[in-house]
Amino acid sequence: MSAQPYEPEFQQAYNEVVSSLRESTLFEKHPKYEKVLPVVSVPERIIQFRVTWENDKGEQEVAPGFRVQYNSAKGPYKGGLRFHPTVNLSILKFLGFEQIFKNALTGQALGGGKGGLCVDLKGRSNNEIRRICYAFMRELSRHIGQDTDVPAGDIGVGGREVGYLFGAYKSYKNSWEGVLTGKGLNWGGSLIRPEATGYGLVYYTQAMIDYATKGKESFAGKRVAISGSGNVAQFAALKVIELGGTVVSLSDSKGAIISDAGITAEQVQAISEAKINFKSLEQIIGEYSAFAENKVKYLAGARPWVHVGKVDVALPCATQNEVSGEEAKALVAAGVKFVAEGSNMGSTQEAIQVFEGERLSTKSASEPAVWYAPGKASNMGGVAVSGLEMAQNSQRMTWSREQVDQELKKIMVNCFNDSLETAREYSNEDNKDALPSLVKGANLVGFIRVADAMFDQGDVWE
C-alpha cells in the first residue's frame, strides 16, 4: 500500500475499500483480484508544484499546488480541484483514490484523479482569485488535456474559479478544448452540472427509500438533516424541498442553522448569493430578508447532527470525517433511517461501524433498520454529469436540461442497483433479513470494473 505514516485520510479511504473487499467472498471466488490491491493503491503520477502570485497588498505569496493522476485504466484522469487551507497530499490521495472507484460507478469511460492548492480564498478579492487561478494553471496546463486529464471543481473551486482556470489554460496552450468541466453554460458547460451532485444525491437516496419501503415512501413528509451550505448542500436542499421533504439544518465551518419548520427555498437562494462573497451563515441569517420572518436557530461552532431532533434522512454535504461515531449514534437515536453522503468520506470509520451495525441488527425484512450509502456512490452524480459535459463538448452539442436530468437519474439508479446486486452476489453475511451493504456493494462494483481494465491493459497480470 502506498500510504505514508503521515497520510491518515488516505489510509482511512484505503482501509475502507480493502475491508469491504476482504469482508466479501470476492478473493475466495476470484483470487486474482487480490493482486490488484498493491498496484491500484499507488498513484500513476503525482505532480507537486510551486504557485506564486501577488496579493492585493502588493505582497508575494506562495503555496503548494498538486495534481494526483491516480488511475487511467478506464479513461482520462478525472476529478476536482480543491482550494482550501487544509489541502495536503494525504487528503488529495484519499480523494483521488475514492475518485477512481466512484468514476467507475458512473459506467462512463473515466479514470480517477484529484488536485488542489493549499490556500484560503476567504476574504480575497475577485481580482486576486483570478491571479491565483492563472498562477495555478501556469504549471498545471503542462500536465492536463481533454484526452489526458480533465479537472473540475471541489471545495473552494466553483463556476468563477473554473472560468479563470479555463481562460488561463486557453491562453497558455492556445487551445480551446473541454479540458475542465463545470464550465459556464455560454462556453461549453452542461446544463445541470452545478446541480448534479446535490440532485444526484437525492435521486440515489430516493432509490434507497423506494427499495427499503417497497415503494410506499418517498421524500414527501421526511425530515432531512443536511450539513454544509456550499454547492452540494444547496442543490440537495432545493431538491429535497421540491420533493416535499423538510430540510431541518445546514452548516458551515463556523456553525449550524437549525429550523424545525424547515429551511425554505428562498433561504437557500439567499445563502447561494451570499456565499460567493464568503459570508458566513451567521452573517447571512442576520443580514438577508429571507431570514427575517422565517427565523432559524444558529449554533456557533456546532455540527448539526446532535441538534436536529427527530430526523428520517441525514445527508452530510460539507467535508470529510464530518460525522463522528457519537454523532452517528445520536442520529440513530433520533430515528434516522437513511444516511447518504454528499461529501467525500463524510463519515468516520466509527460512524460507518454504527450505521452498518444498525443495518445488520435488522430483526425482520419488513422492518429494515438504518441504511448507509458511501459518498463514492451517492455523490457520483457530479462527476457523471461532468462525463456528460465531456460527451457534449466532443459532439459540439448542447443537450437540454430534461435530457441531462433524465440521464443523471438513470445513472444514479443504475449505480444503486449495481451496488445492491453485487453486494448480494459476494455477501457472506448471516442475517438474510438485513438490507445489502451499499458500502461493500459500491466498493466491489468500482473495484472489479477498474481491476478488469487493469488486467486487460497489462497493469497487473495473473
Ligand SMILES: NC(=O)C1=CN([C@@H]2O[C@H](COP(=O)(O)OP(=O)(O)OC[C@H]3O[C@@H](n4cnc5c(N)ncnc54)[C@H](O)[C@@H]3O)[C@@H](O)[C@H]2O)C=CC1
Ligand atoms: N462539487 C462537486 O461536484 C462535488 C463535491 N463533492 C464533495 O462535497 C463536499 C462539499 O463540496 P462543495 O459543496 O462542492 O464545496 P463548496 O466549497 O461549495 O462548499 C463546501 C461547504 O463545506 C463547508 N466546509 C468546508 N470545510 C468545512 C469544515 N472543516 N467543517 C465544516 N464545514 C466545512 C463550507 O462552509 C461549505 O459550506 C466536499 O466533500 C466535496 O469533496 C463530492 C462530489 C462532487
Ligand SMILES: O=C(O)CCC(=O)C(=O)O
Ligand atoms: O466533476 C468532476 O470531475 C469531479 C467531481 C469531484 O471532484 C468529485 O466527485 O468528488
